[in-house]
Amino acid sequence: MPADIPVIVIAPDSFKGSLDAPAVCAAIAQGLARVWPDADLRACPMADGGEGTLDAVLSRGGTRMTRTVAGASGVPCSAACGVVASADGPIAVIEIAQVVGITEPEGMGVPVAERSTTGIGALIRQLLDEGIRRFMIGLGGSSTNDGGAGMLTALGLRLADAHGRVVAPTPAGLATLAAIEAADLDPRLADSSITIMSDVNNPLNGERGATAIFGPQKGVRADEVASLDATIARFAALAERAVGRSAAANAGAGAAGGLGFALQLVGGSFHSGAEVVAGLIGLDAALAGADWALTGEGRSDAQTLLRKAPFVVAERARAQRVPVTLLSGAVDARALPELDRVFAGCFALPAGPATLADCIAGAGALLADRAEQIARVWAAARR
């Protein structure tokens, strides 16, 4: 039995809609400190490659910076990204939602047919210019459905119509696409390592493809899906031939409106976002010698076990024999039998009947209280 003052790792995902992961860590730490003022609390905010990934990674070190590139609509935007050191050189951490996000002010005002990912390509190019050769790119929250054509053209791919005229890398432009030339594709990509963080495993096209599944929420009308899907498929086939690699049928090619395809086409490989973040923030090192870990997320259910952040934390903790307790905004009671196999106790925010709005508005205080109460049980059991 370790000493009375415990070593506790706090590794939650964000509580979407209320608190980002660093704020969740702070609230849990506040509650634990009421029980153990001198505890060794190791805050490791987690993320799944989507929104909040950058904040989570940078909370453990690295440099935040901004670069001005085109947003989805073409209007310049100031995109945050990060650089963290590693033994193999600096790693750039990019959230594509920072550039072409569904919350980008201009992006959603322009029809999806006119939106493009050129800003993502421009950002990668700037970072290549700055000497970066390792990229960890979080997909998720995109407003685009261009098959990644915008990104690829910004990196040197040339699109032309039947008359040899340049074609815009947008769904509208791709409708007239006839030829693709890859000779000027940035050669530095071949020397780069691109890690794609996403839990989406859809292919680029077809009934499970980007356009059919994610297009409607970006504004693709039902009667446009088939023709747009065919446009993207033709683009992909030409791009694959030009680059000499296939990717459209790969799992994840349909992520972020086809950025998953385009990034794989230039050598990127898919990884669980939570796994990558766990690596970047040094979760294993934090767990070494810990007595206990707390994780959580906005809502936990059977999906949690599909490699969501709390599951990844639990798996890495289990490897070091550290028990992990789940503290989420809500826990689906039906999933408890499965969650029980992974977590040493699953808890939710409310201290009594409460509305969702109450839980969101009071999340910080509720989290601190709940963490404290769980810690009191732990402390009593260790006496």
Added chain:
Amino acid sequence: MPADIPVIVIAPDSFKGSLDAPAVCAAIAQGLARVWPDADLRACPMADGGEGTLDAVLSRGGTRMTRTVAGASGVPCSAACGVVASADGPIAVIEIAQVVGITEPEGMGVPVAERSTTGIGALIRQLLDEGIRRFMIGLGGSSTNDGGAGMLTALGLRLADAHGRVVAPTPAGLATLAAIEAADLDPRLADSSITIMSDVNNPLNGERGATAIFGPQKGVRADEVASLDATIARFAALAERAVGRSAAANAGAGAAGGLGFALQLVGGSFHSGAEVVAGLIGLDAALAGADWALTGEGRSDAQTLLRKAPFVVAERARAQRVPVTLLSGAVDARALPELDRVFAGCFALPAGPATLADCIAGAGALLADRAEQIARVWAAARR
């Protein structure tokens, strides 16, 4: 550190409006058994002297019986009571709400001016006839406001008007009261021990008295309070003189519409209901050698620390160095700093946003889940 298979005392009050205390015990035990199928679970349903006291006491032994006596309205009712063995002879356990309760079907249909506690006196008399000399009487939930006159007349007190005519032991009858004769008061009362279980400490009369404070919820109109209070005060003064003992100014005399007065007048003494129940169910013996205890109630707040059942459980557990965790329907967050001094963790039912109706309807399943999850933390901490 004890063996891996823990000894756990489960000693909750009822969750009013959803589960009685034995059902709360069963639900918690179900949850704990999912973690420790072989645990030594000691169910000790608690009560505070009010509704549920009889069930709680009889769940640990003793005999349940029913006796037919007059309800508050005079209509005969079948009242449950219990007898438990003790070293000093059998103890009768009475809940006055079984006879003159606010849920008595007929009682509330008759004006409070016509309601009487004669059935309580008749029940005591029957039990005296059966040889009982120890009584533990839970006040609470009465529909009467007769100053206990009904009970006392059933035990031999005689009430008369100015013309020597018998006066009914109701608020209406007492209005013409002129004289009281105690010569025929049952002499066996003097040989009896009467423990009154109540947390009410109001005096019989005045602005903090039974009529002013509790009368309105029994149907006393605001414009009737002063005259009824004066009627009860005159009755009490005459009764005190006749019996040769004073009680009206005592704390608790105002409990149960003045039954607190009448029972003290015949030698009864007030005790915390939860303390008495803890004694009757052998809580201390159950706690001996236990590793952990769980208690709870429908809602916990600062009032809990005023000797409510969970507090009494915590105090007795503390004496034996057994940590106690609170698991209630809801926990007032503002009271946590105080509750934390007593309980090793305070938890509520919901696993996410939930309405009060959800919590009440699902109380059993939620309790089992919550107990299980808390136990998983305990088990992880003990590894």
